Amino acid sequence: MRVTQAVRFIVSVSVLVVLLWPSRIRAQNQVMGELKFSGASKTENDAGVWIDGQYVGYLKELKGDKKIMLLPGQHQVSVRQAGYKDFTLTVVAEPGQTQTVSVKTEKDTSVRYPDANAATLKLNITPERAAVFVDDAYIGHASDFGWAFHSMSVTPGKHRVKIDLPGYRTFETEINVLPGQKAEIKTDLAKGSIEQAGPLVKQH
Secondary structure (H helix, E strand, O other), X not given: OHHHHHHHHHHHHHHHHHHHHHHHHHHHHHHOEEEEEEEOOHHHHOOEEEEOOEEEEEHHHOOHXXXXXXXXXXXXXXXXXXOEOXXXXXXXXXXXXXXXXXXXXXXXXXXXXXXXXXXXXXXXXXXXXXXXXXXXXXEEEHHHHOOOOOOEEEOOEEEEEEEEOOOEOOEEEEEEEXXXXXXXXXXXXXXXXXHHOOOOOEOO
């Protein structure tokens, strides 16, 4: 008889937890504000997003389980893409409200691109959403430069390559490429604390 009562108690508690869990999620959503992004083209959709100086991913992936929920108040948003000027603004998150940021990038005419003698660098990185920096300049996320037809052009010579993502250890290496050379970097980022993210991901 006591065993039956214990089983009933466990079942009752389990049902109560299941019933209360959606209410808890709804309560959290009422406290937080949601931020969505809209890009005018592939250039914007593939751009990296920093919020309050912290890299959070590239624009088109920030939805679903990667959606951005912010504490109420002011937040600094910066959207970056190689060859374009930074898109920056201040947003005010309101409890339980969703706002959409329409991103429009502008070409940076001061950027110099590699010429016909450039080397080719391909990346095979896991996770593919990690931010990629060459000589401390953000150039995109890893999946931009992988697979069969994706790569980047780099000027011949030495370059510092950093792969960074919050929650993982920073991967850093140096390459020295010749004109027309094809090179590849392949690595799986090791899990780590957000405190171990590099300074380029946690910018001022």
